[in-house]
Every structure is written in C-alpha cells, then in structure tokens.
Amino acid sequence: MPPLPTIQPGFELNLWFLFAALAIDAVVGDPDWLWRRLPHPVTWFGALIGWLDRRLNRTPPAEGDRAADRLRRILGVVAIALLVAIAWFAGAAIEALLGRIDFGFLAIPVIASVFLASRSLYDHVARVRDAFAEGGLRAARQAVSMIVGRDPESLDAAGVSRAAIESTAENFSDGVVAPALWFAVFGLPGLFAYKMINTADSMIGHRTARHLAFGWGAARLDDLVNLPASRLAGFLIVMAAPFVGTSIGTSFVVMLDNAGKHRSPNAGWPEAAMAGALDLALAGPRRYGALMVEDPFLNPAGRTDAGPGDITRALKVLKVATILGATLTVIIALWLRS
Numbered sequence: 001m002p003p004l005p006t007i008q009p010g011f012e013l014n015l016w017f018l019f020a021a022l023a024i025d026a027v028v029g030d031p032d033w034l035w036r037r038l039p040h041p042v043t044w045f046g047a048l049i050g051w052l053d054r055r056l057n058r059t060p061p062a063e064g065d066r067a068a069d070r071l072r073r074i075l076g077v078v079a080i081a082l083l084v085a086i087a088w089f090a091g092a093a094i095e096a097l098l099g100r101i102d103f104g105f106l107a108i109p110v111i112a113s114v115f116l117a118s119r120s121l122y123d124h125v126a127r128v129r130d131a132f133a134e135g136g137l138r139a140a141r142q143a144v145s146m147i148v149g150r151d152p153e154s155l156d157a158a159g160v161s162r163a164a165i166e167s168t169a170e171n172f173s174d175g176v177v178a179p180a181l182w183f184a185v186f187g188l189p190g191l192f193a194y195k196m197i198n199t200a201d202s203m204i205g206h207r208t209a210r211h212l213a214f215g216w217g218a219a220r221l222d223d224l225v226n227l228p229a230s231r232l233a234g235f236l237i238v239m240a241a242p243f244v245g246t247s248i249g250t251s252f253v254v255m256l257d258n259a260g261k262h263r264s265p266n267a268g269w270p271e272a273a274m275a276g277a278l279d280l281a282l283a284g285p286r287r288y289g290a291l292m293v294e295d296p297f298l299n300p301a302g303r304t305d306a307g308p309g310d311i312t313r314a315l316k317v318l319k320v321a322t323i324l325g326a327t328l329t330v331i332i333a334l335w336l337r338s
Helices: 011-028 041-056 066-099 104-114 118-144 157-204 216-244 248-261 268-278 308-337
Strands: 286-288 291-293
Touching (some): 011 104, 011 118, 011 157, 011 308, 041 066, 041 157, 066 104, 066 157, 066 216, 104 157, 118 157, 118 308, 157 216, 157 268, 157 308, 216 268, 216 308, 248 268, 268 308
C-alpha cells in the first residue's frame, strides 16, 4: 500500500490552501440552507464575547470617574487577550487534529472559506443594486440597511448607492483581504484570531458610554491587525481600476491623497481607492441614528450623483480585485517553490 500523502505546514502550503479557500468561497459563498441549520462559527465567537462583556463590564460607567475607567480599560484588555488566546489555540487544535487524520488537511481550505466573505459581500451589495429596479428607493433603502449602520431613511438614491459602494470597499478589506492575509501567515490560528478580534471590535469597540473604556483594547487591536490588509486591499482595488475605465495612476493618486482624511486609520485606504477607481466622492457627512458625522469627502472632485450603475462598477472592481489577490497568492507560492 503506498504511503499516504504528508504535508509540511508553512507559509507556502498556507498560500495554496488560501487559493483553494478563495475558490470555494467564490463558488459556494455562505449557503443560507446550511447556516439556518447550524450556527455560523462567528456566532460562537460573538457568544463568547458577549459573555465576557456581561461578566467583566457590569459596573455602570460614571462620568468623570477616571479610576473606574482605568479598571474597565484593563478588564477590556484582559478580555480581548483571553479571546484571542482561545481563538488561536482553537485553530491550532483543529489543525493538529486534521493532521492526524488521513487526508484531513483537505478540510483546512474548506474551513478557511467559511471565514472569507467575498461571495457573500458581492451578493449583499448586488441586492441593493437590484432593489432599485425591483422596488425603487424604498426597497433599496431596506437592502442597504442590511450592510451599513447609517440611517437609511435619511438617504436619497445617490446616498444609498454611495453607502453600498463604501461598504463594498471597506468590507473587501475587513472581510476578504485581512482574514486571507492572516491565514496565509499563520494558518487557522491566525485566521481564527483575526476573526475574533474583528468580531470583538464590531461588538464592543464602540465609542459609547458602556464600551468606550472596556472596548478600547479591542478597537486598538483591530486597527493594528487591519493596518497591512487595508493597504493591500487599496492596492488591489487600484490595480482593478482599468477594468471600470480608470487608470491605475489616477486611482493610486486619489488613494494616497485621500486615505488619511478618513476617521478610521484603515478604512480610508480601500474607500479612497474605490473613489478614485469610480471617479466618485465617497464618505462625507452622514447620519447614524441621531448622530450626524461631519466627515470630509474622499476624492471631493469626483461625482456625488452615484447610482445603481456605479454599484455594478464597484462590484466589478470587487470581483477583479479578488481575482488579482488570488493570482498574487499563486505567484508568491510558485516563487517560494522555485
């Protein structure tokens, strides 16, 4: 009987696994029939984050109580450190278990694909575009409310379109490039740790009275782990610009000139690159519930009258940028083998 294939864990192998995971995600995405029957792994992360939030963040915040704020910040740092450790060792345990099973390594890209969101992002944004034709502005507002946090009733057709396009750019970085990058570098432990950090930031990394101090560590760590991915995501969007009629140079200059205007140290890179690729002015003033955010426009010289056709162009950028990222993965893997 011939010996069973063995694998040597490492960066090169992770790259091939990543390419397979991207392909699986492109074909399968997040099937509703599956996640209606099974809890998505990210919901397990969310349940653990929520439990620690309830256990460690129970004292109501008191305005001006610096000692209490310091304690809440320390407890928040302890919480995010514990969460990352749990996620890391869970990923390492799964990799070790699969390594003991004949052909178990084939499950690694399948598991990794669950944490990549290129197909689901495309589908959610496409629903906003399609809603314009199927139900008009009201339907489009309802569709965009599923992917952005701002008040959809305050948005006109151009505002809905810009919100969908901004979400496409930002989530390409957070939902595709960042998990792919940390999986390539550290395998399932890195992927699980990143998704735990990103989920924690979305749940407790808010500047609210309850989470301003407690969520500080999660928010800062999320900024750190997304820093390289956001620049890479911006670069991939820039490289996709010619596929929607804009030069690489134009999109690149817009990205460099405008990324720093965004209130996030990371989101500005893919959003500014997308603004340059589509010749649109993105971000700018917008409303989140009762809160009005007076942010500057990214690419203020661009158009503000975005429409469904621009959402289609943004989706094309997303598709091409994802393919370019997968191609880059193969090129690096082949270079390492040579």
